[in-house]
Amino acid sequence: MRDQTIVVLGGGIGGLLVANRLRHLLPRRHRVIVVERNDTHAFAASFLGLMVGQRTAAAISRPVATLLRPGIELVVGAASRIDPAGRVVEVGGRPLAFDYLVVAAGAELAFDTIPGLSAAHTFYTLEGADHLHQALRSFAGGKIAVVVASLPYKCPGAPPEGAMLIASFMRQRGLAENTEVHLFTPEPQPMPVAGPVLGEAVAQMLADRGVAYRPQHKLTAVDPGERRLAFEGRDPVPYDLLVVIPPHRGSSVLRDAGLANPGGWVDVEPQTLATRTPGVFAIGDATAIPIPGRWKPDVPLMLPKAGVFAHAHAEVVARNIAAEIGGARPSAAFCGDGFCMLEAGEDLAGFAYGDFFAKPAPEVHLRRMGRTWHLGKVLFERWWLAPFGVRREALRLGLTWGGKAMGIPVDL
Ligand SMILES: Cc1cc2nc3c(=O)[nH]c(=O)nc-3n(C[C@H](O)[C@H](O)[C@H](O)COP(=O)(O)OP(=O)(O)OC[C@H]3O[C@@H](n4cnc5c(N)ncnc54)[C@H](O)[C@@H]3O)c2cc1C
Numbered sequence: 183m184r185d186q187t188i189v190v191l192g193g194g195i196g197g198l199l200v201a202n203r204l205r206h207l208l209p210r211r212h213r214v215i216v217v218e219r220n221d222t223h224a225f226a227a228s229f230l231g232l233m234v235g236q237r238t239a240a241a242i243s244r245p246v247a248t249l250l251r252p253g254i255e256l257v258v259g260a261a262s263r264i265d266p267a268g269r270v271v272e273v274g275g276r277p278l279a280f281d282y283l284v285v286a287a288g289a290e291l292a293f294d295t296i297p298g299l300s301a302a303h304t305f306y307t308l309e310g311a312d313h314l315h316q317a318l319r320s321f322a323g324g325k326i327a328v329v330v331a332s333l334p335y336k337c338p339g340a341p342p343e344g345a346m347l348i349a350s351f352m353r354q355r356g357l358a359e360n361t362e363v364h365l366f367t368p369e370p371q372p373m374p375v376a377g378p379v380l381g382e383a384v385a386q387m388l389a390d391r392g393v394a395y396r397p398q399h400k401l402t403a404v405d406p407g408e409r410r411l412a413f414e415g416r417d418p419v420p421y422d423l424l425v426v427i428p429p430h431r432g433s434s435v436l437r438d439a440g441l442a443n444p445g446g447w448v449d450v451e452p453q454t455l456a457t458r459t460p461g462v463f464a465i466g467d468a469t470a471i472p473i474p475g476r477w478k479p480d481v482p483l484m485l486p487k488a489g490v491f492a493h494a495h496a497e498v499v500a501r502n503i504a505a506e507i508g509g510a511r512p513s514a515a516f517c518g519d520g521f522c523m524l525e526a527g528e529d530l531a532g533f534a535y536g537d538f539f540a541k542p543a544p545e546v547h548l549r550r551m552g553r554t555w556h557l558g559k560v561l562f563e564r565w566w567l568a569p570f571g572v573r574r575e576a577l578r579l580g581l582t583w584g585g586k587a588m589g590i591p592v593d594l
Pocket of ligand 1: 191193194195196217220227228261262287288306336340433435468488489490492522
């Protein structure tokens with residue numbers, strides 16, 4: 183086979199992993215190119231630590247180039263057009279031809295879709311989490327509303343984690359008595375994709391950590407002047423500090439290219455992450471993957487948008503592209519397994535894990551809260567941000583070994 187060029191669109195969690203894996207698996211004569219609009223990568227799972235002052239913005243950010251294996255070409259710029267049939271991606275007016283394209287463009291945050299929302303705080307961006315930390319430090323007490331604005335959103339665990347960490351931070355500041363933390367969401371229970379038993383367990387975790395859980399609240403508008411929230415079919419709710427998980431939407435470049443469905447997400451074959459266009463794959467948050475079960479009679483469950491899935495997708499796509507280029511039959515398949523550590527504050531975390539492809543509905547379990555899960559998350563962050571070298575390899579071995587000892591198949 184002639185030399186091949188693989189373009190990876192997006193250098194976030196999935197994009198970095200798929201590019202690094204491909205570089206490891208493919209002979210150097212094949213090119214691996216990452217197109218990423220930001221030259222710095224910030225590790226999103228640590229935005230929560232930044233929000234409560236346990237991290238700094240610099241500590242959880244790295245130049246993208248340092249997170250790529252040698253031999254990968256990095257193009258810093260926004261892809262403005264994709265021609266899947268013509269096999270070209272355009273970046274800054276320059277065409278980049280590809281043989282394979284892996285779309286790992288994630289999700290965009292759409293503050294503009296709900297009136298008044300842009301005045302709110304968020305821990306869903308690096309800058310937002312940094313500003314929110316300043317606001318929490320100077321907050322004198324009152325009602326903090328953490329609001330999931332709409333579905334889908336990335337990381338089903340992050341809103342409960344964020345609310346519990348905010349409550350814990352206010353306890354540390356000695357302001358628990360005159361602070362209320364409320365978590366509003368349109369969903370019927372926490373993490374509905376994981377079923378009623380896990381939802382009940384997370385609801386109990388929230389109650390134990392001083393968070394009032396308010397399900398079935400669909401946000402329609404924010405009045406920042408009056409500090410009031412409007413929810414569909416409900417009386418207005420006052421707040422003193424507003425923290426939102428903003429609406430998410432797929433990248434407009436994918437819609438324009440005809441790769442996205444009407445909802446803005448890319449439909450893929452669930453096991454191989456292949457799109458309808460041969461040689462074009464999509465992974466991570468950019469995808470829409472229906473899974474068994476429904477959370478309303480007319481609404482199918484979707485695979486959550488989470489780094490753990492972007493990671494597993496990247497592994498499958500890299501192995502299959504490398505196999506095909508090497509003349510072998512692609513045989514890797516995404517099995518639907520996933521897990522997440524749920525930070526609860528005071529260095530404690532819960533651990534949810536399960537099979538999201540199980541029939542008739544996902545089977546997800548929650549392990550008892552402990553410091554081990556929190557430590558696992560800290561070590562993962564260290565591994566993720568480490569440059570290629572001895573330290574990164576030692577962290578990889580430690581995490582893999584630790585995971586096996588706890589019965590978790592960690593594949594880094
Ligand atoms: C606060 C928070 C906590 C989280 N905690 C966890 C957790 O504990 N566990 C977990 O599994 N997940 C967690 N997540 C979710 C996780 O971060 C995402 O699911 C994951 O990053 C998805 O990876 P991705 O590669 O699909 O997208 P991303 O990591 O978002 O990467 C997409 C990349 O594409 C780039 N891009 C987009 N469009 C273009 C374009 N046109 N041209 C060039 N570049 C482009 C973007 O700049 C971005 O770097 C958390 C998320 C948040 C916000």
